[in-house]
Amino acid sequence: MFDFLEGYDLLGAFWVTVQLTVYSAVGSLIWGTLLAGMRVSPVPLMRGFGSAYVNVVRNIPLTIIILFTAMGLADTFGVTMGAADDVKTRVFRLAVLGLVAYHAAFVCEALRSGINTVPVGQAEAARSLGLRFTQVLTLVILPQAFRSVVGPMANVLIALTKNTTVAAVIGVSEAALLMSEMIENEAELLLISAIFAFGFVCLTLPTGLILGWVSKRVAVKR
Amino acid sequence: MTSVLYDTPGPRAKARNIVYTVVFLAALIAVGWWAIAVMADKGQLDAAKWKPFVSDSRVWTTYLLPALGNTLKAAALALVLALPLGAVFGVARLSDHRWVRGPAAAVVEFFRAIPVLILMLFSNEFYATFTDISSDVRPLYAVVTGLVLYNASVLAEVVRAGILSLPKGQTEAAQAIGLRKGQTMTNILLPQAVTAMLPAIVSQLVVIVKDTALGGAMVGYAELLRSVRTMSGFYANIIPSFIVVAVMYVVLNFLLTSFAAWLGGRVQRGRRSSGKVLTAEQLEELESVGPEPVTDGKSDG
Numbered sequence: 206m207f208d209f210l211e212g213y214d215l216l217g218a219f220w221v222t223v224q225l226t227v228y229s230a231v232g233s234l235i236w237g238t239l240l241a242g243m244r245v246s247p248v249p250l251m252r253g254f255g256s257a258y259v260n261v262v263r264n265i266p267l268t269i270i271i272l273f274t275a276m277g278l279a280d281t282f283g284v285t286m287g288a289a290d291d292v293k294t295r296v297f298r299l300a301v302l303g304l305v306a307y308h309a310a311f312v313c314e315a316l317r318s319g320i321n322t323v324p325v326g327q328a329e330a331a332r333s334l335g336l337r338f339t340q341v342l343t344l345v346i347l348p349q350a351f352r353s354v355v356g357p358m359a360n361v362l363i364a365l366t367k368n369t370t371v372a373a374v375i376g377v378s379e380a381a382l383l384m385s386e387m388i389e390n391e392a393e394l395l396l397i398s399a400i401f402a403f404g405f406v407c408l409t410l411p412t413g414l415i416l417g418w419v420s421k422r423v424a425v426k427r
Numbered sequence: 428m429t430s431v432l433y434d435t436p437g438p439r440a441k442a443r444n445i446v447y448t449v450v451f452l453a454a455l456i457a458v459g460w461w462a463i464a465v466m467a468d469k470g471q472l473d474a475a476k477w478k479p480f481v482s483d484s485r486v487w488t489t490y491l492l493p494a495l496g497n498t499l500k501a502a503a504l505a506l507v508l509a510l511p512l513g514a515v516f517g518v519a520r521l522s523d524h525r526w527v528r529g530p531a532a533a534v535v536e537f538f539r540a541i542p543v544l545i546l547m548l549f550s551n552e553f554y555a556t557f558t559d560i561s562s563d564v565r566p567l568y569a570v571v572t573g574l575v576l577y578n579a580s581v582l583a584e585v586v587r588a589g590i591l592s593l594p595k596g597q598t599e600a601a602q603a604i605g606l607r608k609g610q611t612m613t614n615i616l617l618p619q620a621v622t623a624m625l626p627a628i629v630s631q632l633v634v635i636v637k638d639t640a641l642g643g644a645m646v647g648y649a650e651l652l653r654s655v656r657t658m659s660g661f662y663a664n665i666i667p668s669f670i671v672v673a674v675m676y677v678v679l680n681f682l683l684t685s686f687a688a689w690l691g692g693r694v695q696r697g698r699r700s701s702g703k704v705l706t707a708e709q710l711e712e713l714e715s716v717g718p719e720p721v722t723d724g725k726s727d728g
Contacts, residue, residue, distance in 0.1 A: 247433045247440070248447045254455070264633070264680035265673050266640035269652055273669050281666055282465050320432075328431045338433040346432065367542040374644040381544050385645065388552040398549040402541050409540045 209391040218383035219404050225300060225369040225379060226408075230362055232305035237312025238347070244317055247338055255313070262310040267371050270307050274299040275375035293378070300372035304365065311361045319354035320346055324427070352423045359416030363409045380404060466666055476664035480671055486658065494654035495675065501567060501642065501650060502635045505574035509635075510628070512575065513582025518612060520587050531583075538580040543638050544645060547573030551646045566649070570642030574635055581634075585627050589620035626691035633680045633687075640676075651675060 244255035262270075278284040279299055286298035323346050331345040370381035384401045388394050436444060466472045479486045519531035538546070551569035554560050560568055593616055601611040643653035655672050659665040 245430060245432055247430070247436060248444050248451065250448045250451055254451070260681070261677055264637075264677045264684070266637040266652065266676060268637075268640035268644050269655075269669070269673055269676065272644065272652070272655075273673075277666055277669055281469050281471060282462070325431050332434055341432055363540075367540075370542040370544040371641065371644075373544065374641075381542065381548065381645075384545060385548050388548065394549070394552050394556055398545070398552075401545055402537070405542060405545065406537065406540045410536075 209387075209393050209397070213383060213387055215383065215400070215404075218378060218380045219408075221297070221377065221379040222366075222369050222408070225297070225304065225372055225377065226362075226366045228301045229304035229308060229365055229369070232301060233308035233312050233361075233365070234358075236305055236309035238316060240309055240313035241316040241320065242342060244313065245320060245342070259310045259313055262307060263314075265307075267303070267307045267368055268374055271300060271303040271371050271375055274303040278302075292376075296372075296375050296377050300369075300375060300377045304368065304372070308361060308365050308368070311364070312358065315354050315357040315361055316347075316350060318357065319350035322353045323349045349425055352425050355416055355420035355423055359413060359420065362416070363412055366408050366412065367405065469666075471664065471666040476662065476667050479662050479664070480667070486662075490654045490658040490661075491651070491671070491675070494649060494651045495679075497567075497648065498636065498639050498650040501570045501574065501639045501648065502632065504567075504571045505578060505635050505639075506628075506632055508571065508575045509578040509582055512579035514586050514617070516579065516583035517586025517590070518617075520583065521590060523608070535580040535583045538576050539584075541577070543573050543577045544641050546576050547642055547646050549573075550576075566642060566646045569646045570639060570648045570650075573642070574638055577638075578631060578635055581631060582628065585624050585631070586620065589624040589627075590616050592623060593619055622694050622697075625694055626687045629683060629687035629690060633683050636680060636683070637676070 240255050240258060243251040244259070246252060246255075275296060279286075279295065284299075285295055286302065288294035288298060327345055327349065328341055331341040336344065369379060372379055373382035373385065376382065380401055384397065387397050391397060434440070463472070470476070516531050516535050519527050520535065522528045522531070547569050550572035551565065554565050554568050554572075555562075590612075597615055597619065598611060601615045606614065639648070639650050640652040642648035643650040647653075651672055655665075655668045659668040662668070
């Protein structure tokens with residue numbers, strides 16, 4: 206019944222999906238946190254840049270960003286991510302770059318709403334101790350904000366997992382690209398689709414369940 | 428008004444902020460300078476590559492506007508079809524009967540857990556194999572089907588959250604005057620929930636518009652993003668095309684977002700509904716996958 210699977214690296218493709226997800230998640234967490242920091246910072250230019258970035262990036266389709274990394278950044282600007290000769294590595298890294306650029310905007314917004322949930326007294330107390338802005342943010346506000354946004358962050362992570370399929374448009378050999386190849390060449394459309402659907406359910410459902418549990422555990426009781 | 432996160436800057440902080448501003452500005456200018464230098468080097472800033480957008484009306488009449496029309500058509504069709512489907516599943520998930528609630532929940536959670544691209548690829552191949560829809564319109568069918576399957580399940584959660592956000596008294600009052608369950612839903616709960624949901628539905632339209640771009644890239648639907656390829660093939664202006672199309676998306680989605688915000692304010696002021704207004708933020712919270720829905724904390728009750 207599963208003869209048609211022969212010659213296709215199903216697990217390999219899903220492994221690429223997982224790698225894309227993990228690298229992009231780490232990257233967007235870092236870049237998104239920096240953006241959130243900019244958006245609440247005392248420097249007007251940074252605030253302006255942060256909100257302009259978020260509002261522009263959130264309104265552009267991810268497909269256009271990913272496509273731009275390949276057709277614009279790599280082909281025109283010569284940004285090859287240190288893999289000029291290795292096409293496979295290059296498109297993978299470019300896809301990660303695009304995914305980070307896009308999802309950082311959502312991480313930033315999630316984090317900013319988390320910062321808003323921290324009671325005003327916390328920041329006031331921190332300031333009255335004489336802490337500077339960076340200290341207030343990194344020592345007092347962000348640790349509490351992170352704990353309250355595990356739920357929204359989980360949603361961003363799940364969306365990210367699903368959005369890694371967009372990397373197929375620049376030829377990253379992940380699950381969606383393999384699926385489009387397989388349904389082109391094999392007859393078992395329903396079975397193939399069911400396998401890939403199942404694969405993604407396996408990736409996203411546990412993420413939601415585990416992080417949902419974590420978010421209840423770490424939430425700041427107020 | 429200053430932020431609660433930092434004190435009103437004194438002389439030293441002001442000086443420091445100026446230094447930060449200068450350094451940050453320098454970094455931005457450096458990146459911008461590099462980008463412009465490369466673009467000039469590759470000839471992407473040549474007037475000839477930008478000129479078609481203002482002087483050659485064919486850019487708009489043959490490429491951009493029909494493509495924008497296709498994007499809007501797919502998005503509008505997807506929303507119109509997804510709304511009733513979403514309403515049915517949203518209400519079904521609230522049913523008193525386990526055998527209605529269970530399958531509806533399973534379907535909704537299943538389609539929310541799967542990437543839209545997978546759904547589009549599947550529908551495209553499905554239509555190609557099992558139906559005789561002509562290949563000109565098949566991409567549109569595939570894109571709309573994929574979008575409907577996904578967004579109906581998201582909207583189902585929106586509908587459910589909208590209904591759950593209504594005060595319990597509404598149901599109780601309806602029961603007290605002798606309305607049946609179906610009547611309570613259609614006459615009391617849904618009309619109020621819909622007004623509360625309107626902003627969230629418009630925000631979802633932004634997501635749909637963005638997702639139509641996938642159809643252009645993978646299924647071959649002639650929408651806005653696809654016009655970048657055809658147009659830059661004709662005018663050899665890849666970067667200008669990308670920029671113009673990106674700006675079109677940003678403007679379109681910005682208009683939709685502003686409309687959603689305006690609608691939210693209006694609904695809130697109008698107070699036609701006893702429910703809370705579902706905003707875009709709450710909609711994002713609904714994106715979660717799992718058995719426990721996020722419904723503004725009211726589902727626990």
